[in-house]
Amino acid sequence: MLFFAIAVAGLAYVKWLPYWDRAFVAASSHSIGQSILMGKAAQAPAASWDAALAYALAYGKAIWKAMALGLLLGSGAQACCPPTGCVGCSERRRSAARSQAACSPCQG
Amino acid sequence: MMCTCCAAPVVVGLRRQAASAGGAIAFWLGNSVLNPATLVFMGFVLGWRWAALRLVLGLPMVFGLGYLANRMTSPREAAQAEAAVVALTAAPQGAPFRRWLVILGRMTLRLVPEYVVLVLLLGAARAWLFPTLGPDIGNHIQWIVAFAVAGALFVIPTAGEVPIVQAMLALGVGAGPAGALLMTLPPISLPSMAMLHRSFPPRILAAVAGAVVLFGLAGGALAVALGF
Numbered sequence: 001m002l003f004f005a006i007a008v009a010g011l012a013y014v015k016w017l018p019y020w021d022r023a024f025v026a027a028s029s030h031s032i033g034q035s036i037l038m039g040k041a042a043q044a045p046a047a048s049w050d051a052a053l054a055y056a057l058a059y060g061k062a063i064w065k066a067m068a069l070g071l072l073l074g075s076g077a078q079a080c081c082p083p084t085g086c087v088g089c090s091e092r093r094r095s096a097a098r099s100q101a102a103c104s105p106c107q108g
Numbered sequence: 109m110m111c112t113c114c115a116a117p118v119v120v121g122l123r124r125q126a127a128s129a130g131g132a133i134a135f136w137l138g139n140s141v142l143n144p145a146t147l148v149f150m151g152f153v154l155g156w157r158w159a160a161l162r163l164v165l166g167l168p169m170v171f172g173l174g175y176l177a178n179r180m181t182s183p184r185e186a187a188q189a190e191a192a193v194v195a196l197t198a199a200p201q202g203a204p205f206r207r208w209l210v211i212l213g214r215m216t217l218r219l220v221p222e223y224v225v226l227v228l229l230l231g232a233a234r235a236w237l238f239p240t241l242g243p244d245i246g247n248h249i250q251w252i253v254a255f256a257v258a259g260a261l262f263v264i265p266t267a268g269e270v271p272i273v274q275a276m277l278a279l280g281v282g283a284g285p286a287g288a289l290l291m292t293l294p295p296i297s298l299p300s301m302a303m304l305h306r307s308f309p310p311r312i313l314a315a316v317a318g319a320v321v322l323f324g325l326a327g328g329a330l331a332v333a334l335g336f
Binding site: 002011015016019022023026027030031032033034035036037038039040042043044045046047048049051052053054055056059060062063066067069070071072073074075076077078079080081 | 109110111113114115116117118119120121122124125145148149152153204205207208211212214215216219220224227228229230231232233234235236237238240241242262263264265266267268270271272274275276279
């Protein structure tokens with residue numbers, strides 16, 4: 001149950017709620033922010049330590065919550081899902097979203 | 109609904125539990141390519157024809173490459189996976205919560221450091237991977253190929269491709285290179301492939317990467333042919 005609760009609550013907090021708001025911003029302003037690659041410039045910054053750090057920080061800020069959730073769910077799948085359940089459902093249906101859902105929730 | 113790198117640890121976990129190669133590949137690619145939120149953002153920001161292009165090519169990418177990965181799994185690997193399941197089921201489980209914490213710690217240590225290094229490298233290499241954007245970059249095949257390959261290597265957050273393609277089109281870049289990036293930026297990247305190199309045989313990962321680039325070429329060709 002715990003694994004299932006973390007998956008739903010985590011996805012809601014990291015993904016569903018912010019994306020719901022962002023969809024309205026996209027609809028009204030036809031933009032969801034600047035390009036992470038080079039902002040408004042036509043050229044990416046020359047290769048340098050600064051360019052590396054700036055990108056890693058901008059990227060890290062955007063994804064760290066999702067990465068934490070990914071690690072939690074990835075390790076949770078190992079700790080809590082009975083392996084036969086995962087195999088059975090991924091063989092039956094290729095859709096992996098379903099195969100994840102069909103892993104029975106952690107009993108712990 | 110996750111980006112390629114955040115979905116990768118979940119794929120590692122599924123593979124450890126002996127999920128089929130095809131199901132795991134479809135989960136990994138589908139998370140970013142078929143993310144409904146990204147498709148909605150894309151529709152509002154770039155126009156609904158771009159979102160339709162992504163959906164029309166994304167569905168065969170996710171399910172076709174999942175099918176391909178299963179076809180590429182040799183009988184020997186399938187037998188090994190079955191043996192692994194038997195071993196996993198027989199293994200003593202212990203307290204589940206503690207086990208979870210131990211696996212979480214091990215996974216974080218194994219995946220995150222190399223991930224950070226690769227993101228730093230790609231951040232520095234931006235200027236080498238992507239040329240100066242402008243009307244000079246038209247719909248030539250060499251530009252479409254170059255952008256398809258760069259997109260497959262580079263790593264972006266969820267929906268990051270939407271403002272990138274928007275900025276490219278605003279600067280006058282052709283629809284072909286933009287269509288190629290639309291298909292290859294999200295599904296795979298160098299860091300996410302590095303995270304998964306222990307979870308799949310190398311030839312399956314290589315085939316998936318090659319096929320994603322081909323889908324990028326198809327995206328570029330369709331965007332040009334349909335006059336986007």
